[in-house]
Amino acid sequence: MKDQNIYILGIESSCDDTAASVINNGVVLSNVVATQKIHEAYGGVVPELASRAHQQNIVPVVHEALRQANIDKKAVSAIAFTQGPGLMGSLLVGASFSKSFAMGMGIPLLAVNHMQAHILAHFIKDEEQKAPGFPFIALTISGGHTQLVKVKNYFDMEIIGETLDDAVGEAFDKSAKILGLPYPGGPMMDKLAQQGDPSRFPFPKPKVGPLEFSFSGLKTAVLYFVEKETKANPNFVEENLNDICAGIQSTIVEYLMDKLKNAVKIxxxxxxxxxxxVSANSGIRTALREAEQSLGWKTYIPKFEYCTDNAAMIAMVGELKYRTQQFAETDVISMARMKF
Incomplete structure (x- = not known):
């Protein structure tokens, strides 16, 4: 199937973004995302509301993806969807649509691991990013996961380290919430941190194994710090917000880089x-570029649109699976928790 002209329709619905993308031989023709704003009022994703919004969004999002790609649905070679991990209600919407589309069009179905897709997004053909060579170390950092992965081939991956409690994205969002920032707080904290002094308010880095992560203690440290300082000065956070954000972000980035250095050494x-x-965070992107210069690493940073949940990465894995005929049956089960 190497020389075949392949069109893959990718569907991503693992959390609160409904996304569809069309890829043609590794090149993204469309990458449409409908973001659900309703969760902002609750300070976090509400699973039931997310699944309802997916049901409303999925047909128009797919229609728009096909329109932007300028192809008819009959030209689609196969449909790929996120099997897991993620919110079960959200996953089921994407899976049900994909199964129905595959059966209706008489085309293959491709089940994709969401976390594998974040790694394999690097293999999307795009002038603005380069693909790593095998083997490489992947640091997957999101709201639900923090993992160090040894990638030997497209579908031969080994988790060599992961978080013992919370994910790094949750640490950013919860810390931001403590500071009174709106949800999602991570991107806002990143923006404010760029205007602050990271050395003014340092925070402790959790001590665990060389390749393991822990973020629950950091969140607690931020909470106690804010409570203590606001007791003495009610306006402390408002007066020092940029520097506090810079201190938290600097601590997290240094911690992630420490683990990466250990992984490279081991x-x-x-x-x-x-x-x-979280790979969209400016601090970690800058730290990686500096490591390339100072440590002699070869570093690979995805385009911003392939960092957050998107369907282009699902379609990319779908194409790789299509070429190796790793098709799924229509009774394939969605999984809230899913290993490689």
């Missing part, structure tokens, strides 16, 4: 890639 692999929503 494995002997100096090709390093990042993926997941």
């Amino acid at each position: 494995t002997g692999i100096n090709e390093v890639a990042i993926g997941g929503g």
Whole structure:
């Protein structure tokens, strides 16, 4: 199937973004995302509301993806969807649509692991990003996951380290919430941190194994710090917001880089890639570029649109599976928790 002209329709619905994308031989023709604003009022994603919004959004999002790609649905070679991990109600909407589309059009169905997709997004053909060579180390950082992965081939991946409690994205969002920032707080904290002094308010880095992560203690440290300082000065956060954000972000970025350095040292692999929503953070992107210069690493940073949840990465994995005929049956089960 190497020389075949392949069109893959990708569907992503693991959390609160309804997304559809069309890829043609590794090139993205469309990448449409409908973001659900309703969760902002609740300070976090409400699963039931997310699944309802997916039901409303999925048909128009797919229609728009096909329109932007300028192809008829009959030209689609196969449909790929996120099997897991994610919110079960949200996953089921994408899976049900994809199964129905596959049966109706008489085309293959491709089930994709969401976390694998964040890693394999690097293989989308795009002038603005380069693909890593095998083997490489992938740091997948998102609202639900923090993992160090040894990637030996497209579908031969080994988790060599992960968080023992909370994910890094949750640490950003919860810390932001403590500071009174709106949800999602991570991107806002990143913006404010760029205007602050990271050395003014340092925070402790959790002590666990060389390749493991822990973020629950950091969130607690931020909470106690804010409570203590606002007791003495009610306006403390407002007066020092940029510096507090810079201190939190600097601590998290240094912590992630410490683990990456350990992974490179232990494995002997100096090709390093990042993926997941938090890989859009300016601090970690800058730190990786600096590591390429100072440590001699080869670093790979995805385009912003391939960092957060998107369907282009699902379609990319779908194409790789299509070429190796890794098709799914229509009774394939969605999984809220899913390993590689």
